[in-house]
Amino acid sequence: MSTSELVTALAAEHAALYGYGVVGAHVTGAARESVKEAEEAHRSRRDALARLIAARGQEATPAEAAYTLPFPVTNTSGAVKLATHIEERAAAVWRAAVSATAGDDRKIALAALIDCATRASSWRRRAGLPGTVPFPGDH
Amino acid sequence: MQTADRHILGPPAEGACDDGPTMGRTGRNRRAGGPSRRTFVLAALAVGTVAGCDLLREPAEPAPDELEPVLAGALDLLAAYQAATTTHATLRDLLTPLANDHQAHADRLAKQLGRPSPSASGVPATPPIPGTSAGTKRLLAALELAAQRTASAATLIAPARHAELVAAIAACRATHVAVLR
Numbered sequence: 001m002s003t004s005e006l007v008t009a010l011a012a013e014h015a016a017l018y019g020y021g022v023v024g025a026h027v028t029g030a031a032r033e034s035v036k037e038a039e040e041a042h043r044s045r046r047d048a049l050a051r052l053i054a055a056r057g058q059e060a061t062p063a064e065a066a067y068t069l070p071f072p073v074t075n076t077s078g079a080v081k082l083a084t085h086i087e088e089r090a091a092a093v094w095r096a097a098v099s100a101t102a103g104d105d106r107k108i109a110l111a112a113l114i115d116c117a118t119r120a121s122s123w124r125r126r127a128g129l130p131g132t133v134p135f136p137g138d139h
Numbered sequence: 140m141q142t143a144d145r146h147i148l149g150p151p152a153e154g155a156c157d158d159g160p161t162m163g164r165t166g167r168n169r170r171a172g173g174p175s176r177r178t179f180v181l182a183a184l185a186v187g188t189v190a191g192c193d194l195l196r197e198p199a200e201p202a203p204d205e206l207e208p209v210l211a212g213a214l215d216l217l218a219a220y221q222a223a224t225t226t227h228a229t230l231r232d233l234l235t236p237l238a239n240d241h242q243a244h245a246d247r248l249a250k251q252l253g254r255p256s257p258s259a260s261g262v263p264a265t266p267p268i269p270g271t272s273a274g275t276k277r278l279l280a281a282l283e284l285a286a287q288r289t290a291s292a293a294t295l296i297a298p299a300r301h302a303e304l305v306a307a308i309a310a311c312r313a314t315h316v317a318v319l320r
Contacts, residue, residue: 091310098306099299110294110306114287117310118317125318130236132314134243135307 005100006053007061009112012093013046014063019086022069026079031126035083038119042090045112080127087120088137095137113137203252205293209305210248210257212286216241217259219266219282223275226268230275237279237315244308251301280319287312 017039024035050060073082094116097109117136125131220238224231246256266282269275290309297305 095303095306095310098294099302103295106295106302110291110309113306114291114310114313118313121314121317131318132236132240132311134240134311135247135304136310136314137303137307 005097005109006049006056006058009093009097009109010046010049010053010061012090013042013049014061015067016042016086016090017046018063018067019069019082022073023079023083023086026073027076031076031080034119034122034126038083038087041115041119045115048108077127080123084120084123084127084129087116087123091116091120091137203298203301205297205305206248206252206301209290209293209308210245210252212289213241213245213248213308214257214259215265216279216282216286217245219268219279221259222265222268223279227272227275230272233276233318234279237318240311240315244311247304248308251304276319280316283312283315283319287316 020035020039020042024032024039027035053060069082070085071078071081073079091113094109094113098106098113101109113136120136121131121133217238220234220241224234224238245258249255249257266278269278287309290305290312294302294306294309
């Protein structure tokens with residue numbers, strides 16, 4: 001993976017974690033559990049990515065203090081919509097990384113794409129939307 | 140050598156290697172008034188263009204191997220979904236959007252392979268559909284999982300120009316497994 005794809009993917013994972021912080025403040029019960037699982041997945045991917053970048057002699061960019069939300073989130077349905085948006089965006093970044101990579105790096109990108117697409121699908125169903133799209137990452 | 144060049148340079152721009160019109164133009168000049176200097180220049184350009192494109196162009200044949208099993212998987216899944224909805228009409232609302240995704244995959248893959256849009260009608264081997272809707276969902280989930288692995292394996296060997304497509308198909312099939320469980 002070239003450095004730019006690594007850095008872009010790392011930035012997407014930082015942003016996803018920030019976004020889930022907002023989502024988590026507006027949901028309870030099973031949705032809250034899903035948020036925790038998603039945070040865990042994104043955090044471990046972010047950390048692995050930061051280690052990979054460092055191992056290649058580059059500087060792993062830290063997270064921003066805050067990120068601009070795509071829309072205001074004031075209630076549960078807005079939070080679920082944001083969670084969907086987070087995963088769809090991350091899926092798009094990882095899908096782009098797939099074509100820019102080979103070998104083990106492509107495996108990492110594909111696994112991340114599949115994970116983000118599956119979580120996006122789960123959030124869409126929770127919002128009562130069609131659960132699947134034919135080409136995840138088309139956003 | 141050609142393969143390496145192709146990957147570094149990528150496919151040529153749309154129409155850049157369309158040698159048909161170039162050759163036609165040369166032919167018209169020849170018919171119009173015998174070989175002129177301009178004709179020779181055009182002919183030389185045409186030969187240059189064709190030769191240059193041969194180095195860069197994706198070969199029409201053989202078809203890219205990594206797409207074939209993914210397309211076959213999409214058609215097999217389509218056939219299984221058709222059989223499942225025929226047997227269990229109550230599953231139609233759940234299964235129809237998933238079948239539509241597979242048709243979209245088959246269409247896109249066929250386009251990449253330069254073929255007309257396929258349908259599942261020619262697929263001979265549809266697995267027997269279980270008598271219960273729960274059993275049918277389990278069967279479809281297992282077929283989706285196997286097909287997801289096929290697409291994932293294809294992603295890992297695909298050239299960059301096909302990698303995103305087969306990766307997206309792998310991801311879509313993974314979401315289907317989750318929906319069916």
